[in-house]
Amino acid sequence: MLKVVKAGLASSLQDGGRFGFAQYGVGRGGALDRPAMQTANMLVGNDKNRAVIEITQGNAIFRFEQSCWFALTGAGCQSLLAGKSIETGWRYFAQAGQTLQLQSPLRGMRSYLAVSGGFDIPTVMGSQSTDLMARFGGFKGRFLQNGDSLPLGPASRQFERSVGVRQLLWGNRVRVIPGPEFTQLTAESQQALWRTGWTLTPQNNRMGHRLQGRVLKFSHRDELLSHGVLPGTLQLPPSGQPVILLADAQTTGGYARIGQVIECDLYHLAQLRPREPLHFIYCTLAQAREATLAQQQVLNMIEWGVTRQS
Numbered sequence: 001m002l003k004v005v006k007a008g009l010a011s012s013l014q015d016g017g018r019f020g021f022a023q024y025g026v027g028r029g030g031a032l033d034r035p036a037m038q039t040a041n042m043l044v045g046n047d048k049n050r051a052v053i054e055i056t057q058g059n060a061i062f063r064f065e066q067s068c069w070f071a072l073t074g075a076g077c078q079s080l081l082a083g084k085s086i087e088t089g090w091r092y093f094a095q096a097g098q099t100l101q102l103q104s105p106l107r108g109m110r111s112y113l114a115v116s117g118g119f120d121i122p123t124v125m126g127s128q129s130t131d132l133m134a135r136f137g138g139f140k141g142r143f144l145q146n147g148d149s150l151p152l153g154p155a156s157r158q159f160e161r162s163v164g165v166r167q168l169l170w171g172n173r174v175r176v177i178p179g180p181e182f183t184q185l186t187a188e189s190q191q192a193l194w195r196t197g198w199t200l201t202p203q204n205n206r207m208g209h210r211l212q213g214r215v216l217k218f219s220h221r222d223e224l225l226s227h228g229v230l231p232g233t234l235q236l237p238p239s240g241q242p243v244i245l246l247a248d249a250q251t252t253g254g255y256a257r258i259g260q261v262i263e264c265d266l267y268h269l270a271q272l273r274p275r276e277p278l279h280f281i282y283c284t285l286a287q288a289r290e291a292t293l294a295q296q297q298v299l300n301m302i303e304w305g306v307t308r309q310s
Contacts, residue, residue, distance in 0.1 A: 001065040002115060004148040005099065008060030010205075013119060013138035013150075014247075016049025018127035022251040028231055029129040029137070029247050032206060032270035033110055035168045036074035038299060040114035042306045043071035043091040043165065045157035050118040051128035053144070055111040058102040062113070064094040068152060069116040069159055072100075073167055075108030075271060090164035108170065108271040117153035132206065132248060163309045165302050168295070172276060174265040175283035175291065176234060179257035181222070185236075189216040193258065194282050198242065202274045206248040209269060211278065215240035216258070226252050232266050234259035234280075244269060262288040264295040 004011075014037065017030025031037035031054055038048040053062075058077040064070075071091045072079060079086050082098040088111070094100065102111060121128055121139060130138025139150060182190065198213040216236055229235070233245045235255040244261060245253075246269065261269065262283055272278060283291075 002150045003063040006061035007144040010056040011144040012130040014054045015051040033267040040071045040073040044116040053113040074111040075105035077105045078103040117155040120151040120153040170271040176259040181256035186219045198278045209244045229253040232261035
C-alpha cells in the first residue's frame, strides 16, 4: 500500500487517457502533463501510460507501507524522503515505513508520482484515469483524501541504483492551429490573438483555463450547432476572452473554435500558474506533425537512456 497522509490541493490517479468514448460523452481525461507522466513511468520500469498520482501545487505527504522504487517528475518541488532531500526527475528506492513529502513547487504546477508496478486499481473503459465529473475510475472516482490507502501492483523490474533524466522543458509559448471560426474574427482580433499576451486567471482546473487579455471581436457570426471539441480547443465565449479546454473538458460545445493548441504543446499548459503570461504562436498542420515527431524522438531517447542505465 501507499498511504496518503496529506493529499494536497488536488491529487488524483491519472494515466495516458481514455480514448474511443467521446460519442458517449466520456472525455479523454488522463495526465495533463503527459511527458512528465510517461517519464515517471519509464524511470520505474512501468508501461509509460500506466496510472500515476498527479499532484497539484505540491504540499502532499505519502507513506510507503512496502518497499518499492518510485519516481517523481513534473513541477520542481522541494521533496524529502525520510527527511533527506531528493531531486525531481529521478528514481529512488523507498523502504517500508518511509515518508515522501512534497513542498510547494518553486516552478511549475503539477508533479507526478509513479511507483514500480503501478497501482492495483480497476481499469474502466480502457483506462485507470479518474473521471472527476462522472465520478468513476481512479480511486473511488474522486480526488485523493487524507487517509486513503492505494494498493500497489507487483513490480515487473528491480533496479540496482537511482538514476535521473533531464525532463522536457516547459514554457509559456504554445503553438496553435487556427480553428474553424478563426476567420469570423475581425482582422484586428485575428492579429491580436498572436501579437498580444494573455494571462491565466485563477479560474482554471483540469477542465480548462480561462484567459484574460484583449477582448476579441467577431466581424460576423455564423449560427453554430453543437460540435465536437478536444483538449486544446481554444473557444471564444461572448465575453471575448478565450478559454482553453483541457483533459477533463466536455466532448461537445457551442462556442466558436478560434484555434487548437497542438497536442505536443498541451503539457506547457499543465505547468502554467495563475497570473502567469501565455503567448500563442501560429502553427500549420504540417508543423504540428513535425513537432509531434520531434517530441516523440526526445521521449524515445529518454526511454533508451533510462533502459541503458538500468
